[in-house]
Amino acid sequence: MVSNLSDYKTEVHNDWCPGCGDFGIVNAVQMALAEMELPRHKAAIFSGIGCSGKTSHFVNVYGVHTLHGRVLTFAQGAKLANPEMTIIAVGGDGDGLGIGAGHFVAAGRRNVDMTYIIFNNGVYGLTKGQASPTLKLGLKTKSLPEPNVNQSVNPIALAVASGFTFVARGYSYDVRQLKDLIIAAVRHKGLAFLDVLQPCPTYNDINTRDWFAGMDQIDEMTKKSRPRIYKLEDTRFDPAVHIDSPEEENEKITQALIKSNEWDSKIPTGIFYKNEIVGSYHERIAERIPNYLENPPAYQEIASGTRPITDISKFLDNLQV
Amino acid sequence: MASIDLTWVIGGPQGGGVETGANVFAGACAGCGLKIFGKREYYSNIKGEHSYFGVRVSDKQVHSNVVGITMLAAFDAETLFRHAEDVFNDGAIVYESDLVSIKADEVPTLDQPFKDRLVKYLGSKNKPITIQGMLDAAKERGVTLYPISFKTILSNLADETKNPKLRGMFRMLNVLAVSVSLGILGLPPDTLLSSVEGVFARKKEIAEMNKHAANYAYNFASAKFQKFKYQLSPIPKEPGTILVQGFQSTALAKIACGCRFQSYYPITPASDESVYLESNETFDVENNRPGSTMVVQTEDEISAIGMVVGASVTGTRAATSTSGPGFSLMAETLGWAGINEVPIVVTLFQRSGPSTGLPTRHGQDDLQFAIHAGHGDFPRIVYASGDIEEGFYDTAKCFNFAEMFQMPVIHMMDKFIASTVATMKRFDPSKITIERGKLLQKATPDYRRFAPSKDGISPRSRLGLEGGIFWNTGDESDEFGHISEDPGNRVYRMEKRGKKLETALETIPREDQAISYGISEFCIVSWGSTKGPVLDAIDMLKKEGYKVGFVQIKLLQPFPTEYVKTLLKDTKTIIDIEANYSAQMGSLVNEYLDHKVDYYILKYTGRPMTCTEIYESVKKILDRKAEKRQVLTYGV
Numbered sequence: 001m002v003s004n005l006s007d008y009k010t011e012v013h014n015d016w017c018p019g020c021g022d023f024g025i026v027n028a029v030q031m032a033l034a035e036m037e038l039p040r041h042k043a044a045i046f047s048g049i050g051c052s053g054k055t056s057h058f059v060n061v062y063g064v065h066t067l068h069g070r071v072l073t074f075a076q077g078a079k080l081a082n083p084e085m086t087i088i089a090v091g092g093d094g095d096g097l098g099i100g101a102g103h104f105v106a107a108g109r110r111n112v113d114m115t116y117i118i119f120n121n122g123v124y125g126l127t128k129g130q131a132s133p134t135l136k137l138g139l140k141t142k143s144l145p146e147p148n149v150n151q152s153v154n155p156i157a158l159a160v161a162s163g164f165t166f167v168a169r170g171y172s173y174d175v176r177q178l179k180d181l182i183i184a185a186v187r188h189k190g191l192a193f194l195d196v197l198q199p200c201p202t203y204n205d206i207n208t209r210d211w212f213a214g215m216d217q218i219d220e221m222t223k224k225s226r227p228r229i230y231k232l233e234d235t236r237f238d239p240a241v242h243i244d245s246p247e248e249e250n251e252k253i254t255q256a257l258i259k260s261n262e263w264d265s266k267i268p269t270g271i272f273y274k275n276e277i278v279g280s281y282h283e284r285i286a287e288r289i290p291n292y293l294e295n296p297p298a299y300q301e302i303a304s305g306t307r308p309i310t311d312i313s314k315f316l317d318n319l320q321v
Numbered sequence: 322m323a324s325i326d327l328t329w330v331i332g333g334p335q336g337g338g339v340e341t342g343a344n345v346f347a348g349a350c351a352g353c354g355l356k357i358f359g360k361r362e363y364y365s366n367i368k369g370e371h372s373y374f375g376v377r378v379s380d381k382q383v384h385s386n387v388v389g390i391t392m393l394a395a396f397d398a399e400t401l402f403r404h405a406e407d408v409f410n411d412g413a414i415v416y417e418s419d420l421v422s423i424k425a426d427e428v429p430t431l432d433q434p435f436k437d438r439l440v441k442y443l444g445s446k447n448k449p450i451t452i453q454g455m456l457d458a459a460k461e462r463g464v465t466l467y468p469i470s471f472k473t474i475l476s477n478l479a480d481e482t483k484n485p486k487l488r489g490m491f492r493m494l495n496v497l498a499v500s501v502s503l504g505i506l507g508l509p510p511d512t513l514l515s516s517v518e519g520v521f522a523r524k525k526e527i528a529e530m531n532k533h534a535a536n537y538a539y540n541f542a543s544a545k546f547q548k549f550k551y552q553l554s555p556i557p558k559e560p561g562t563i564l565v566q567g568f569q570s571t572a573l574a575k576i577a578c579g580c581r582f583q584s585y586y587p588i589t590p591a592s593d594e595s596v597y598l599e600s601n602e603t604f605d606v607e608n609n610r611p612g613s614t615m616v617v618q619t620e621d622e623i624s625a626i627g628m629v630v631g632a633s634v635t636g637t638r639a640a641t642s643t644s645g646p647g648f649s650l651m652a653e654t655l656g657w658a659g660i661n662e663v664p665i666v667v668t669l670f671q672r673s674g675p676s677t678g679l680p681t682r683h684g685q686d687d688l689q690f691a692i693h694a695g696h697g698d699f700p701r702i703v704y705a706s707g708d709i710e711e712g713f714y715d716t717a718k719c720f721n722f723a724e725m726f727q728m729p730v731i732h733m734m735d736k737f738i739a740s741t742v743a744t745m746k747r748f749d750p751s752k753i754t755i756e757r758g759k760l761l762q763k764a765t766p767d768y769r770r771f772a773p774s775k776d777g778i779s780p781r782s783r784l785g786l787e788g789g790i791f792w793n794t795g796d797e798s799d800e801f802g803h804i805s806e807d808p809g810n811r812v813y814r815m816e817k818r819g820k821k822l823e824t825a826l827e828t829i830p831r832e833d834q835a836i837s838y839g840i841s842e843f844c845i846v847s848w849g850s851t852k853g854p855v856l857d858a859i860d861m862l863k864k865e866g867y868k869v870g871f872v873q874i875k876l877l878q879p880f881p882t883e884y885v886k887t888l889l890k891d892t893k894t895i896i897d898i899e900a901n902y903s904a905q906m907g908s909l910v911n912e913y914l915d916h917k918v919d920y921y922i923l924k925y926t927g928r929p930m931t932c933t934e935i936y937e938s939v940k941k942i943l944d945r946k947a948e949k950r951q952v953l954t955y956g957v
Contacts, residue, residue, distance in 0.1 A: 012803050041787045046631075049795070057792055057803050062784045064634060065794035065804075066627070067657055073624040077631025080615060081582050081639065082785050103627075106620035289603055289613040298635040298785065300612050302579025303755035308717075309607035312577045316747055319563040321351035 021198030024172035032182035046075035048091030052119035069099030082298035087114040094132040108162025121200040129203030156260035166192035232270030241275040327391035332373035332400030342495030343374030348516030353555035384853030388933035418468035504542030567738035568594040574716035582632035582639040591670040622647035636783030640666040659699030664723035671735040682927025703878035705733035707852030717753040725758035764788035777820030834881035841870035844892040857932030928956030
């Protein structure tokens with residue numbers, strides 16, 4: 001069965017600003033779902049708050065639009081209870097790296113088999129453009145009264161340090177690469193993080209589409225602009241941990257961290273780090289609860305009619321006097 | 322009248338095995354058919370601060386502690402300083418004889434306000450501020466003293482067993498103190514030994530060593546000392562009796578009623594429940610597919626409740642367990658579950674607030690907060706259990722309420738119940754029913770999650786159900802679950818959610834809304850764990866010819882106005898009893914009933930009420946000698 005892209009679109013009116021980078025991301029999500037031919041009822045989009053939070057309403061799979069900063073908590077609960085679901089969590093950079101930063105780190109430690117996409121534009125758009133955690137120190141975007149006084153957080157580095165086992169970056173105006181990255185993230189066994197650079201045309205007048213295209217850096221020889229965005233897959237960069245050794249892991253983590261610091265004139269996209277040797281949370285649980293995956297919480301029978309069918313007698317026997 | 326009813330208290334430094342000692346004592350007594358009601362008190366501390374465990378033993382079931390101690394067992398000085406005054410005049414103190422010369426100033430964990438009271442007390446008795454002073458004051462009142470050199474017992478034991486290591490085994494002082502006590506109280510030694518074996522079941526070698534020590538100390542005491550005035554003797558054992566702690570009952574019910582996901586963040590006194598649940602995470606199910614409850618320790622309580630909601634939208638029965646500070650963090654997500662009509666259960670083990678408050682102490686401070694937590698106007702059910710046994714059956718009801726009415730349910734428990742250990746009838750899972758409400762097994766064509774229905778409750782799909790796709794959002798939403806700011810839709814959704822609360826009140830049987838233990842001209846109205854001491858106090862009053870009624874309100878939101886009104890229609894005087902400062906349930910009575918509360922009996926020391934205190938204060942009311950508001954203060 002070939003899935004139609006249109007099957008994954010809802011008829012909900014999309015009220016993002018014209019030219020918003022979010023469009024590229026939602027398109028890439030829909031394309032990825034169609035290409036993977038995921039049955040619609042087996043997939044769910046969990047979203048946070050803000051412009052990106054509306055994403056779940058535009059995709060015709062189960063959609064759970066949660067609370068500011070909390071999307072990972074809801075999404076993990078659902079995935080743990082029903083491991084058969086393909087779960088994609090989405091949210092803004094303020095949502096995931098500001099108010100939700102604690103959950104971001106904790107999720108990395110768990111390595112639940114799902115995907116988390118951050119729509120990264122450096123501003124809080126829906127509240128009129130305040131500085132977000134990824135805006136660089138000293139920048140003064142359009143609606144800031146004063147330049148940003150905080151250092152920016154590096155999402156790729158934080159994800160690697162927190163234990164995410166797939167860490168990648170996409171660009172919302174390269175929908176094809178982004179779609180491929182989403183498919184790779186979904187297929188990854190473990191928690192995948194995708195940092196998507198997504199210009200906010202209304203409030204971020206610095207990191208614009210032209211800026212990413214390098215329109216401000218003209219090569220003196222060719223008189224052409226030098227695009228900032230380049231793809232790691234076009235270089236010799238190998239993000240994957242291939243063998244189970246601390247040295248190999250160290251090396252791959254270190255090169256990912258170094259790459260993640262490239263920003264001003266050249267910005268890499270693609271996969272920074274990938275490690276499938278670390279077991280997923282589901283595998284860890286299955287070691288304790290052997291039939292966890294074939295009889296997960298969501299599918300366990302608990303009653304016959306209204307009569308409970310769980311046997312607690314062995315626990316009560318232990319309390320018997 | 323009970324022929325056996327005594328209170329044995331063991332105290333010692335936190336980490337010194339007080340709880341283990343009390344468990345051995347309770348197990349030994351329960352093994353002889355005796356009824357137990359025990360309660361643990363401790364500081365927010367890992368090692369060194371004073372903790373104690375009071376075990377009330379009786380030949381008929383009691384539901385609370387009393388004022389006073391029949392026998393105090395002390396292997397450290399602080400226990401004697403803090404509790405000797407509390408021993409009944411005809412009571413006894415079993416103590417380490419080496420302690421007598423210790424001065425109060427030499428005990429660093431005695432706080433200044435306590436020392437000030439101690440100096441005043443011993444000064445009034447003309448005694449020095451030492452253990453000897455405490456003991457002399459007790460002896461003058463008639464208290465029997467049993468000095469024991471536990472160190473000598475250890476070294477004799479070491480010689481006898483040719484095991485010199487035993488000489489320094491101070492960790493066994495607890496078991497020695499229990500065994501000496503039971504020797505003096507005359508309980509046959511066999512159940513003591515089997516109780517030791519049970520408590521140390523996981524460590525065979527240690528069990529053997531302790532059994533040996535217990536046997537030696539027991540024989541030593543019964544040979545050396547004359548029989549104490551009060552004796553414990555076996556009574557016929559009622560078959561099907563369990564000895565259970567509060568946090569175990571809700572956990573066992575969660576397993577039985579199909580809760581398959583629980584997330585939590587560590588907090589006193591709630592996390593014991595989650596840890597117990599995780600220790601028992603797999604079990605048998607009739608369909609021959611072993612079942613499991615997944616327990617996830619999260620990074621904070623916000624994550625804990627977020628995961629519960631996530632699990633619940635997959636159709637899994639899911640719960641979190643917490644205490645006041647954690648529940649505060651859950652408020653926003655509670656509203657999300659409310660607006661999206663997601664069934665979740667929050668088991669709320671209250672403790673004394675506000676803020677960190679008295680983190681290891683009891684309180685019923687969070688009733689009004691549970692009713693109002695979260696911004697905006699949304700329905701929820703608040704349901705309170707009165708004791709350990711109710712905790713079991715009510716947990717199952719709470720999951721039914723959550724699914725039948727598709728809303729968050731806050732199950733009110735508290736520290737008093739959580740750290741009580743008591744004998745009771747074995748829980749009967751066949752008395753539990755599982756009602757899943759309008760949860761769909763198959764989607765209907767043109768499915769809409771929030772489709773209109775007369776009772777306000779729409780068919781509920783779950784993630785993974787073919788044809789059942791829906792959306793949820795914290796924004797107001799239309800029938801599909803998509804964002805809608807339309808005023809007409811807003812009215813529809815508000816009224817739909819509001820209607821569910823009316824449906825709940827119509828559906829929940831009256832016997833689950835409130836319990837009447839008899840109605841009288843004077844009637845006590847209370848909720849939660851205050852039930853036990855109230856029942857025992859009523860018994861005490863009855864013996865003196867006083868008649869007083871009692872209504873225990875269990876459903877606190879929505880408030881069962883009609884039923885409570887019916888119950889109280891012939892009552893002239895309402896007495897509100899609860900463990901908080903502002904009479905939080907009393908204010909509900911005042912809000913919903915025409916008949917306002919006449920008298921308040923309140924306690925907010927962080928220590929549970931005793932039946933003695935309630936007996937005395939209610940008696941004052943019945944004798945028309947009471948102030949409108951009486952505040953109770955007993956307890957170390």
